[in-house]
Amino acid sequence: xxxxxxxxxxxxxxxxxxxxxxxxxxxxxxxxxxxxxxxxxxxxxxxxxxxxxxxxxxxxxxxxxxxxxxxxxxxxxxxxxxxxxxxxxxxxxxxxxxxxxxxxxxxxxxxxxxxxxxxxxxxxxxxxxxxxxxxxxxxxxxxxxxxxxxxxxxxxxxxxxxxxxxxxxxxxxxxxxxxxxxxxxxxxxxxxxxxxxxxxxxxxxxxxxxxxxxxxxxxxxxxxxxxxxxxxxxxxxxxxxxxxxxxxxxxxxxxxxxxxxxxxxxxxxxxxxxxxxxxxxxxxxxxxxxxxxxxxxxxxxxxxxxxxxxxxxxxxxxxxxxxxxxxxxxxxxxxxxxxxxxxxxxxxxxxxxxxxxxxxxxxxxxxxxxxxxxxxxxxxxxxxxxxxxxxxxxxxxxxxxxxxxxxxxxxxxxxxxxxxxxxxxxxxxxxxxxxxxxxxxxxxxxxxxxxxxxxxxxxxxxxxxxxxxxxxxxxxxxxxxxxxxxxxxxxxxxxxxxxxxxxxxxxxxxxxxxxxxxxxxxxxxxxxxxxxxxxxxxxxxxxxxxxxxxxxxxxxxxxxxxxxxxxxxxxxxxxxxxxxxxxxxxxxxxxxxxxxxxxxxxxxxxxxxxxxxxxxxxxxxxxxxxxxxxxxxxxxxxxxxxxxxxxxxxxxxxxxxxxxxxxxxxxxxxxxxxxxxxxxxxxxxxxxxxxxxxxxxxxxxxxxxxxxxxxxxxxxxxxxxxxxxxxxxxxxxxxxxxxxxxxxxxxxxxxxxxxxxxxxxxxxxxxxxxxxxxxxxxxxxxxx
Amino acid sequence: xxxxxxxxxxxxxxxxxxxxxxxxxxxxxxxxxxxxxxxxxxxxxxxxxxxxxxxxxxxxxxxxxxxxxxxxxxxxxxxxxxxxxxxxxxxxxxxxxxxxxxxxxxxxxxxxxxxxxxxxxxxxxxxxxxxxxxxxxxxxxxxxxxxxxxxxxxxxx
Numbered sequence: 001x002x003x004x005x006x007x008x009x010x011x012x013x014x015x016x017x018x019x020x021x022x023x024x025x026x027x028x029x030x031x032x033x034x035x036x037x038x039x040x041x042x043x044x045x046x047x048x049x050x051x052x053x054x055x056x057x058x059x060x061x062x063x064x065x066x067x068x069x070x071x072x073x074x075x076x077x078x079x080x081x082x083x084x085x086x087x088x089x090x091x092x093x094x095x096x097x098x099x100x101x102x103x104x105x106x107x108x109x110x111x112x113x114x115x116x117x118x119x120x121x122x123x124x125x126x127x128x129x130x131x132x133x134x135x136x137x138x139x140x141x142x143x144x145x146x147x148x149x150x151x152x153x154x155x156x157x158x159x160x161x162x163x164x165x166x167x168x169x170x171x172x173x174x175x176x177x178x179x180x181x182x183x184x185x186x187x188x189x190x191x192x193x194x195x196x197x198x199x200x201x202x203x204x205x206x207x208x209x210x211x212x213x214x215x216x217x218x219x220x221x222x223x224x225x226x227x228x229x230x231x232x233x234x235x236x237x238x239x240x241x242x243x244x245x246x247x248x249x250x251x252x253x254x255x256x257x258x259x260x261x262x263x264x265x266x267x268x269x270x271x272x273x274x275x276x277x278x279x280x281x282x283x284x285x286x287x288x289x290x291x292x293x294x295x296x297x298x299x300x301x302x303x304x305x306x307x308x309x310x311x312x313x314x315x316x317x318x319x320x321x322x323x324x325x326x327x328x329x330x331x332x333x334x335x336x337x338x339x340x341x342x343x344x345x346x347x348x349x350x351x352x353x354x355x356x357x358x359x360x361x362x363x364x365x366x367x368x369x370x371x372x373x374x375x376x377x378x379x380x381x382x383x384x385x386x387x388x389x390x391x392x393x394x395x396x397x398x399x400x401x402x403x404x405x406x407x408x409x410x411x412x413x414x415x416x417x418x419x420x421x422x423x424x425x426x427x428x429x430x431x432x433x434x435x436x437x438x439x440x441x442x443x444x445x446x447x448x449x450x451x452x453x454x455x456x457x458x459x460x461x462x463x464x465x466x467x468x469x470x471x472x473x474x475x476x477x478x479x480x481x482x483x484x485x486x487x488x489x490x491x492x493x494x495x496x497x498x499x500x501x502x503x504x505x506x507x508x509x510x511x512x513x514x515x516x517x518x519x520x521x522x523x524x525x526x527x528x529x530x531x532x533x534x535x536x537x538x539x540x541x542x543x544x545x546x547x548x549x550x551x552x553x554x555x556x557x558x559x560x561x562x563x564x565x566x567x568x569x570x571x572x573x574x575x576x577x578x579x580x581x582x583x584x585x586x587x588x589x590x591x592x593x594x595x596x597x598x599x600x601x602x603x604x605x606x607x608x609x610x611x612x613x614x615x616x617x618x619x620x621x622x623x624x625x626x627x628x629x630x631x632x633x634x635x636x637x638x639x640x641x642x643x644x645x646x647x648x649x650x651x652x653x654x655x656x657x658x659x660x661x662x663x664x665x666x667x668x669x670x671x672x673x674x675x676x677x678x679x680x681x682x683x684x685x686x687x688x689x690x691x692x693x694x695x696x697x698x699x700x701x702x703x704x705x706x707x708x709x710x711x712x713x714x715x716x717x718x719x720x721x722x723x724x725x726x727x728x729x730x731x732x733x734x735x736x737x738x739x740x741x742x743x744x745x746x747x748x749x750x751x752x753x754x755x756x757x758x759x760x761x762x763x764x765x766x767x768x769x770x771x772x773x774x775x776x777x778x779x780x781x782x783x784x
Numbered sequence: 785x786x787x788x789x790x791x792x793x794x795x796x797x798x799x800x801x802x803x804x805x806x807x808x809x810x811x812x813x814x815x816x817x818x819x820x821x822x823x824x825x826x827x828x829x830x831x832x833x834x835x836x837x838x839x840x841x842x843x844x845x846x847x848x849x850x851x852x853x854x855x856x857x858x859x860x861x862x863x864x865x866x867x868x869x870x871x872x873x874x875x876x877x878x879x880x881x882x883x884x885x886x887x888x889x890x891x892x893x894x895x896x897x898x899x900x901x902x903x904x905x906x907x908x909x910x911x912x913x914x915x916x917x918x919x920x921x922x923x924x925x926x927x928x929x930x931x932x933x934x935x936x937x938x939x940x941x
Contacts (some may be wrong), residue, residue, distance in 0.1 A: 014878060021886030022874040024821015024861030028887065031820035113815075115806070193825040193833055193921050194887045247823070247887025248921050280826040502885030502922045670881045673924030701830030701919070709912040709925040 008515030012666035015507045026245045029197040029214050034273040041117035043107040043124045045099040048357040048694020050128040060123040065116030071107045072096040083228050085323040093258040100320035101359050102694050103285035108262045133694040137317040137354035148355035157322050157353035162336045163413050168348035171309035175300035179384045184763045185373050186687045187292040189284050190365050194247025197277035198260050200267035210240045216249045217539025222531045243529035249501035251364040254325040254541050255288050285699040290365030292317040293373045299381045305389040307400045309346035316353045323360035326369050327471045333369025336413040337462040340378035341422045342400040347412040357694045366678050366739040368463045368542035379457045379744030397458050417630045419722045426458050426634035429656040432718050433636045451641040453753025459741035463733040464547025464629040479624045480548035481535035482556040486617040488606040490599030491523040497537010498549040499529045504667045516557030518584025518598050543733035552623035554728035559619035564601045570610040571596050629724045629732035633657040637745040641753050643782040646772030656718040659734035672738045676715050679742025681707050683764045790854040795863030803850045810834045812850035821861035821890045832918030835891035836860050842898035861890035872938035882931030884922035892918045896932045
């Protein structure tokens with residue numbers, strides 16, 4: 001029999017999870033069918049702010065197949081009508097007397113199937129008394145503005161600031177050149193193709209709850225459920241969270257939503273399994289949004305283009321409750337990565353959170369805690385400053401980059417960047433795209449009245465949250481975990497505290513273990529998502545799986561190897577210190593024939609282990625990263641502007657990414673492709689907005705435009721590899737880099753195309769009407 | 785609520801059922817026939833996760849009633865592999881890494897099959913336009929295009 005390949009680090013291993021997905025045998029939440037299962041559907045508010053005067057349920061209860069209707073009053077009897085958000089604010093599960101945003105949950109109807117539940121929803125009658133609405137966070141801060149929250153003093157939630165304000169102000173006072181711009185990063189939605197949902201299964205005999213649900217963080221959810229329901233006797237050992245196959249997460253499946261709690265309550269009351277599945281409008285209009293940051297940004301520098309200081313002031317719109325998914329000590333997430341790839345000596349950032357009559361949030365949209373907001377701003381501002389001092393944006397960046405020899409680099413806002421070679425990545429991107437030739441072409445086209453733009457984004461991300469001294473969610477430290485059991489025949493199973501939503505963990509985690517243990521990846525089964533079996537972990541988001549759980553895999557494997565060495569010494573009758581490891585076996589130094597393979601050692605661990613040693617070959621690691629990781633890259637986008645329609649056509653997009661060591665290059669490239677598409681989307685297409693009455697625009701896929709294969713550019717990718725010095729295998733995380741870095745490259749390209757007209761900034765999404773208006777304003781529109 | 789007796793051929797097998805007038809075809813497939821490989825993503829005929837073949841044509845089963853399918857021949861993702869052998873489009877999606885979370889994949893593959901059966905040698909633009917009724921949030925479409933190209937070559941023999 002031919003030897004089975006190890007398929008360790010760097011192998012473009014085909015994905016093991018594909019086997020079920022390509023056959024239509026995935027196990028997504030809505031595929032679940034349990035005996036006697038009932039379905040819940042939710043009555044939602046047509047108003048953005050209203051008093052609920054009456055809820056009449058008699059007609060709904062008369063619908064054949066409708067079993068129950070519950071309201072906030074029902075839940076209040078058990079004190080579960082409210083729940084805490086991840087930011088320790090309060091979110092209504094079902095309201096007692098007022099609604100605070102359009103599409104908020106008002107009541108829930110339980111039926112025998114989804115059709116009868118929907119019939120019941122249609123038959124519930126609610127009397128509302130509309131109240132004044134505030135949707136603009138600036139207006140919300142004005143005296144006399146409608147108050148969003150009755151339980152708070154004002155619409156101002158919190159103020160957060162970071163850095164040395166006085167030093168930054170002094171540097172601005174002394175600056176030779178300053179630039180300032182107001183940048184709005186609009187509200188968007190992750191819009192994973194699968195919406196959220198759950199099946200709650202209460203076992204009354206055993207007092208046990210199994211909750212199958214679309215969650216990126218099953219263990220954290222279990223603890224949150226225990227905290228919400230502990231007073232009812234539902235303690236943590238009686239709760240099992242199972243996260244089945246997930247049809248895309250991107251941050252939207254981190255929070256707990258009211259629908260989950262409602263399904264649990266109804267299962268407990270009826271004793272039957274209860275399913276809740278959102279439709280698309282519920283998903284878009286009520287689940288956590290991303291972004292919605294209004295940023296006033298300033299940079300200071302010298303005439304020669306040297307950056308000296310940065311000041312960003314931000315108003316963050318959180319909707320009616322702060323339901324952001326951030327580390328608890330960081331209300332604005334990791335926004336203080338704002339100095340980006342540049343060597344600033346002085347920086348100061350401040351953010352104010354505001355309540356409005358909009359859905360709660362904000363979560364990340366495929367990015368690590370507010371990093372896109374920071375990256376987009378610094379990359380836009382870098383271009384402004386470059387133009388201001390008369391430098392090419394590439395030369396300007398090269399001049400101000402943190403240099404390779406400065407790593408580990410302490411930023412003005414306190415982070416210690418682990419490693420980087422920013423000039424190397426930008427140079428590679430410039431070579432790939434043919435930067436100099438493009439600038440020539442641009443100049444020639446401009447003479448002919450054709451508008452072509454070249455935009456650069458040289459981003460630095462901050463991922464892998466995070467070190468326990470600073471990072472926790474509701475007190476839970478942000479480590480992650482791996483448990484390995486090697487079976488007697490040398491095969492293994494490993495379980496993790498994370499949860500893949502398409503990232504391919506079943507494939508890549510096995511590669512890390514294969515590399516470390518020499519057991520072929522095909523012989524290692526990977527499991528995640530069941531809190532009864534997996535070790536505790538904080539889940540998958542913020543590009544943290546590889547930096548935390550991936551590191552735990554290597555560390556657990558090394559523990560296994562340490563024990564394997566003792567067993568090998570016993571089998572080879574040699575001293576441990578005389579043994580040497582070569583992938584898959586220990587041998588006696590100088591006598592390569594005297595060797596024991598990992599498979600032989602595993603067998604001995606159960607059949608012939610040394611006296612005095614415990615049997616078995618397993619290990620668990622809870623990895624607390626010593627630092628975050630800092631992936632980076634340089635993207636160059638080339639656009640052509642249609643002067644007749646305002647359409648922006650992305651002609652080329654070159655992406656050079658450096659995520660340290662690549663575990664599976666095929667999967668890394670796939671993630672970059674997908675991340676780029678989710679950077680392109682908000683740059684040119686996606687936005688959720690509200691009218692003055694709080695009516696949502698963009699609550700379904702006919703109004704909220706996701707790019708198809710037709711609009712999406714043909715990506716050109718490249719790589720550099722700068723390993724993380726503190727990660728056990730040198731990897732950094734990559735799932736979100738492209739979403740973080742891409743929008744600024746596109747926006748910079750558009751502004752670059754129109755700079756000579758006097759255009760200095762355009763907010764994303766850069767839609768044809770916006771560009772058309774700019775062309776008209778500057779007398780450059782072609783009208784026939 | 786009135787009901788109707790329907791008979792449809794699904795993946796080669798005849799299925800008869802009594803269905804409500806309002807029952808959507810996608811719910812008939814998923815819940816009555818337990819063919820859960822066909823997914824639901826949007827409710828507005830926008831995302832294509834529910835795409836199946838209807839007498840050889842790609843249709844979105846969330847926007848058709850089951851009763852309309854009376855007498856039709858349907859194919860779903862579960863009917864792609866024959867005698868345990870994967871269809872070239874399934875091989876293409878796996879080998880070219882054309883899927884990540886897998887949720888859009890069945891609809892994307894069914895739309896691809898319809899495209900290739902109508903146009904065995906599509907250009908890249910024809911593939912992109914042919915799949916423009918199907919949304920994918922994970923892959924950025926590059927590898928989906930490659931998957932369809934590989935399947936096209938393989939189906940040529």
